[in-house]
Amino acid sequence: MILVTGATGNVGRHLVGELLTAGAAVRALSRDPATANLPSEAQVARTDEMPLDGVTSLFLNPAVFWNGLGDLLARAVEHGVRRVVMLSSAAALDDDPSNHLAAHHLGIERAIEATGMEWTFTRPGEFSSNALAWREAIRAGEPVREPYGAARSTPIHERDIAAVAAKALLTDDLVGAKPVLSGPEPLTHPEMVGLIGEATGRPARFEEIAPEQAREEMLTRPYMREGLVDVLLRLRARAVDRPMEPSGEVERITGRPGRTFKEWAADHAHDFR
Template sequence: MILITGATGHVGRPLVNELLEAGRQVRALTRDPARADLPAGVEVAATADLPLSGVTSVFFVTAAFPQGTAEPIARMKAAGVRRIVALSSYSVLDDDPKNMIGVKHRDLERQIEEAGVEWTFLRPAGGFAATALEWAGQIRAEGVARAPFGDARTAPVHERDIAAVAARALLTDDLVGAAPLFSGPESLSYADRARIIGEVTGEPVRFAELTQDEARQEWFRAGVPPHAVEARLRMFARLVGRPHEISPVDPFLGRPALSFAQWVADHTNTFRKVTS
């Protein structure tokens, strides 16, 4: 049995599908099982219950455990879990103590290593393409995408690529003890992302650059935690005008990474403008 934490999240949903297609038994954890809307054949349970009977491998995301990760990891080890595949972050490579994303994920990796289980740490680089969903409301209503540092460049990763690497780590021994780092296939600015959304949807999107204070308020309203907001601002300030390094996913998947344009095509209806 494979346990998926954060099963209704951006990575969890496609990962559940990957594992079902591979014929594996899946137990999916979510805060509200009644609203999970996962495929037939998936055993759905509440994250708070953390049912571990029969579980041999776990896909672990920190967002599923806002009260801390040490206790659930200890429970997994005690229950006989043999392998944990964790969604970490390439921010672990930044030793700045102010980078709370890096600090949090270094702690996660350490806790899993100390548990003495087999492990794989996924380190997506370049940001999640899904962060563009924060623009959805303003694009639908106004045809505008707002963000700070319009020329800050990242290499956004499609969640399906993250899920595919996670599936390989769960289904094979190829990535045991590895920390695969991979990015999206192209270096894009925020302004580029807005343009691509408009091109793919056929409804032009105007990019509007925010000040840092304006961005804080936008992201707070979108539910981004304060420590993540400050980490983002520091990161994007450093990336202005600099091409983002591309870390290919090909060595892990045997194919190129999915583009941001493909990601938009997969989420087109999310950005369609409101019509009367």
């Protein structure tokens, strides 16, 4: 049995599908199983109950545990869980002690390593799905307002992250690995906005704003705190001169090229109409 935390999230939902297609038994966790809308083949349980009976492998999404793992890892060991695949972050490569995002992921990685269980830490960079934050502006015909328009990143499709996680859960190929995952091409946010416009057949514009204005706006969003906002802005500024290059790991691990942002925009065009 494979337990998937965050099963209704951008990555988790696709991972559940990948595992079921491969014939695996899946227990999917949701805060509200009644509205999870997951395949009937999956067992669906409440996140706060965290049932570990019969579980041999665990997909750990740390976004579900921002306030800490509690006794999850100790309970996993007691129940005989053999493997943990964690949705970590490329931010873990940053050794800046003020990077709260890096510290959060590295702390969980080290706690998992200390358990003696097998592990894999997938480390994706920017998710293509982060662009969903632009939905309201694009639907309203307003410009997407962001700082550092010249910054480049390599956005990765959530399906590719799920495919790598499935490989780590279903095979021994990635035990002890920390693959840095990226999309296949570096893009600026203005270029990404333009690709969304092409996919929807509607105008989509980008307007660069000052970092100070962006900070104020970001702090009004759910789950955004000052430390996290400052880290995200600092990483964005860094990407102007030092963009993350495509890692090639998705193709190496899955045997097929990573999906482009243009493909992601086509998959999600309905979200922006």
